[in-house]
Amino acid sequence: MPSVLWFRRDLRCSDNPALLAAVKSSHASGDARVVPLYVIDPKLWESSGEARRSYLVSSLQNLDAALDGHLYVRFGDPTTVVPEVAHHIGAVSVHIAADYGPYGTRRDAHVEAALLSMAQPTPLVRTGSPYAVAPGRVSKEDGSPYRVYTPFYKAWLRHGWRPPAAEPDDVEWFTPADGDGYPEVAAISASLPQCGEAAALERWRTFRVEHLSTYSDNRNRPDLPATSRLSAALKWGEVHPRTLLADLDDSPGAEVFRRELAWREFYADVLHHAPASAKEPLDSKWQRFPWNSGPTADAAFEAWASGKTGYPIVDAGMRQLLAEGWMHNRVRMIVASFLIKDLHLDWRRGAAWFMRHLIDGDLASNQQGWQWVAGSGTDAAPYYRIFNPVTQGRRFDPDGEYVRRYVPELRSIGNADVHEPWLLTTPPTSYPAPIVDHAVERLDALARYDVVKGAAE
């Protein structure tokens, strides 16, 4: 009997333990066939923006090609589609890499129950996860989860992880019927990075050779090509973090990069232990924080989202997000701080916008990252740490190249003055004046903090 390999966020063939398990399972039942299935979930599809949709479809097409055109793509609720496929082919088992997010955990439990209640009960087999160390495996002496990054990191290193999984033997990919094909995706204005497993591995190779040695110095520079650009590949599982970790030595750049991978694992662990933190402040006393709302707040959000706040580094970041579905991490912090501390808008509005548009949007990293900036999360930034968009722009985009790349109205300003266009004797008329005064809003943000400061639960 054939087995089913249900791909979700593991769109690759190498270093894929679930694939090995699927092959083994079909072989054990005297068959060699594996059905590679991807189910496009309408719930996730409809909440995705064009860049995110395009990336997924392109990545699926890439995987399809790697499977000699055998990827079986279906559109619908996995709770019904997966059992239907399993029943149709008489599957011996359905194989997945475990999902640790709130939605994925629930979905997989429902699919598992449906599979087991079929006339021919079929097991849902979880092998591996999208992490080097599965969420929940690293904990303190008393078994409770870590709330601070550095102790987590040390424990995570001590825990260790397996080497990359072996390549599968010959797999007989099998497509049982015509799939639903790929949904239509609208063309987006800018091109996406090359998707797929091969491109991810090549990008990793190039990054290691050309940029890893300067990574610790340059990773905060949005104007330079100093980062790995592997976030989307990690989100969709085109590459497994274990594959990357296996290539890292003890050089300073490698150490800093390993810590970045560990942040992803830390946040997955936090969300796993506190699933409600995807929607609510992790620290409940932040429930009563006085965020702005109403028409004025909506207009401010609109200005932020469309990149028209009048603060160049903020607008450059928000426009990069819309154009490419990606934003440099340093700039993510700057725009998040601006939404929260300067516009006094609820972090959840910003987090939702990011999730909709980021090709690498990962619920755990995204929500916990926003909460970190807001101050309500784990290991949170102190309330008084309020980014000054001009200072940050001058420090991390020292020549203004990043701003000019994404804000064409400012291209005539040839140097770092681009970060404060309002100071010019003749500011560009096509670019908006700042919608708020940062110095004023900073004091407002500090005053609002008194509501939660020192407050008991």
Added chain:
DNA sequence: TTTTGAGTTGTTCGA
């Protein structure tokens, strides 16, 4: 057992 000190990502102000 209790104490102590360190903890991704900052800014401003006054000496």
Added chain:
DNA sequence: GTCGAACAACTCAAA
């Protein structure tokens, strides 16, 4: 111009 202090409260592990 540079530099140190101040800006909370809490987690965690080493002393």
